[in-house]
Amino acid sequence: MTDAGAALPVAPPTAGPIAILPAGGGTALHEDAVTSAGGTVSELDDSARGLVWLDPRDPTGLSDALDAAPGVGWVQLPFAGVDAFASLIASHGDRILFTSAKGAYAEPVAEHALALTLGTLRVLQKRARARSWATEPEGVSLYGRNVVVIGAGGIAQEYIRLLAPFEVSITVVRRSPDPVPGADRTVTTDALDEVLPDADVVMIAAAMTSGTSKLFGRRQFERMKPSARLVNIARGGLVDTDALVSALRDGSIAAAGLDVTDPEPLPDGHPLWDEPGAIITPHQADTPEMVAPLLAERVRLNTAAFLDGAGTGFVGVVDPVAGY
Numbered sequence: 001m002t003d004a005g006a007a008l009p010v011a012p013p014t015a016g017p018i019a020i021l022p023a024g025g026g027t028a029l030h031e032d033a034v035t036s037a038g039g040t041v042s043e044l045d046d047s048a049r050g051l052v053w054l055d056p057r058d059p060t061g062l063s064d065a066l067d068a069a070p071g072v073g074w075v076q077l078p079f080a081g082v083d084a085f086a087s088l089i090a091s092h093g094d095r096i097l098f099t100s101a102k103g104a105y106a107e108p109v110a111e112h113a114l115a116l117t118l119g120t121l122r123v124l125q126k127r128a129r130a131r132s133w134a135t136e137p138e139g140v141s142l143y144g145r146n147v148v149v150i151g152a153g154g155i156a157q158e159y160i161r162l163l164a165p166f167e168v169s170i171t172v173v174r175r176s177p178d179p180v181p182g183a184d185r186t187v188t189t190d191a192l193d194e195v196l197p198d199a200d201v202v203m204i205a206a207a208m209t210s211g212t213s214k215l216f217g218r219r220q221f222e223r224m225k226p227s228a229r230l231v232n233i234a235r236g237g238l239v240d241t242d243a244l245v246s247a248l249r250d251g252s253i254a255a256a257g258l259d260v261t262d263p264e265p266l267p268d269g270h271p272l273w274d275e276p277g278a279i280i281t282p283h284q285a286d287t288p289e290m291v292a293p294l295l296a297e298r299v300r301l302n303t304a305a306f307l308d309g310a311g312t313g314f315v316g317v318v319d320p321v322a323g324y
Contacts, residue, residue: 002317009320012311013073013097016049017042018303021065026054029296037303050074050306052299059085066092073097074306076299077318080105080153081235083208086323093320102316102324103154104298105286109205110158112285113233116257117201118142120229125255125279140227142166146198148173150215151205151234152180159203171195196223201231207324208235216240221247228253233285236262241272248277259285 002008017040020027030052031041042048048069053062056079066072066088073096077085080102089098119125121140143166149156152174160170160182172183173195179186187195192215196202202224206212216230217240224230230253232239241262247253255277264283272278298315305313318324 002314006317008097008311008314008317009093010095010097012309013306014049014071015307015309016071017047018050018052018306019044019048019065019069019072020052020054022055022058022061026292029292030054030299033296033300034303037300038307039303044069046071048072050076050303052076054078057084059088063088066096074099074302076302077101078295080155080316081208082318082324083235083237086209089318089320089323093318097314098318098320099298099302099314100316100318100324101291101295101298102318104294104316105291106154106158108286108290108294109155109233110162112259112281113155113159113203113205113231114162116231116233116259116279116281117147117203117229119279120231120255120257121145121201123255125257126276128279129276140200142168142201144168145200146171147201147203148195148199149183149203149205150174150192151207152176152186153205153207155233156203156205157181159205171199193220193223196220196228197225199224199228201229204230204232204234204238206234206238207322208237209323213237214240216243218243218246221252224253226251226254229255229257231257233259236260236264245271245275248275253277255279259283 018034019042020030034041044065049071051072053075075096075098077100080100082100121142123138145168147168148171150173152172170183172180172186173189173192175189177188215238221243257279259281260283266272301315
């Protein structure tokens with residue numbers, strides 16, 4: 001069982017020594033997290049039963065590690081998004097329990113989402129590029145606006161909490177119809193197009209899967225009002241970049257605040273860099289300094305659950321079928 005009471009997707013993993021890779025100077029916090037939970041840090045060998053994997057961009061390295069240590073039954077991944085490891089999770093998910101950092105980085109990422117929300121509403125994307133004093137008043141207050149939040153994970157929930165002082169009306173779009181605390185209404189993903197026409201801000205915090213690739217495209221932008229703002233702090237591939245550029249150019253929407261892009265990194269000379277309606281940050285809603293202690297705490301919690309052996313209390317469990 002997870003910390004939320006849902007059944008594990010595999011049998012509880014067998015407790016034992018835990019390897020932390022890739023090895024290097026950045027593992028001390030995570031080693032301390034394992035030992036503080038009562039665990040033993042080991043080399044990657046036949047004795048290893050758990051693996052904390054710290055490189056979010058090296059699925060091949062993780063695959064090689066699992067081949068080298070067939071006894072591993074639990075893998076802790078470093079990010080909330082696990083799309084880079086999707087094929088690996090699909091092929092090993094019948095025998096290995098994968099946990100992610102889902103929810104661990106909610107506070108810094110939601111804070112960044114709020115910054116992009118306020119920045120686009122206050123036309124900071126234009127102000128930052130200005131070279132002379134503007135005389136035409138522009139800008140919109142967040143107070144009392146309609147906000148659509150796509151996704152209902154930890155980042156979305158923390159963003160909703162941060163929005164509370166602004167007395168906005170919040171609609172959450174998610175796979176499940178279960179209500180989300182703090183939202184005025186919750187609708188399923190098939191109702192996305194229906195809620196877009198009233199949105200002043202759309203904030204994307206959904207998982208990237210094969211089913212959500214280019215969730216936002218030309219049709220969605222056409223349904224939004226010309227004054228609407230789009231904020232994406234999830235994955236660049238959730239948005240059709242060409243459609244976004246067109247929407248900004250033709251005035252289908254007013255602005256976009258992006259911490260993620262597709263492609264990523266966004267190449268020099270890409271049209272989005274010159275688009276006056278776009279604020280782009282280089283996927284740094286959470287910096288290593290922000291997330292290292294948060295990931296270490298996730299490692300500590302899951303190490304305790306792993307060593308307990310009962311298969312209860314794991315946080316951020318990845319569903320190998322859903323892909324997140």
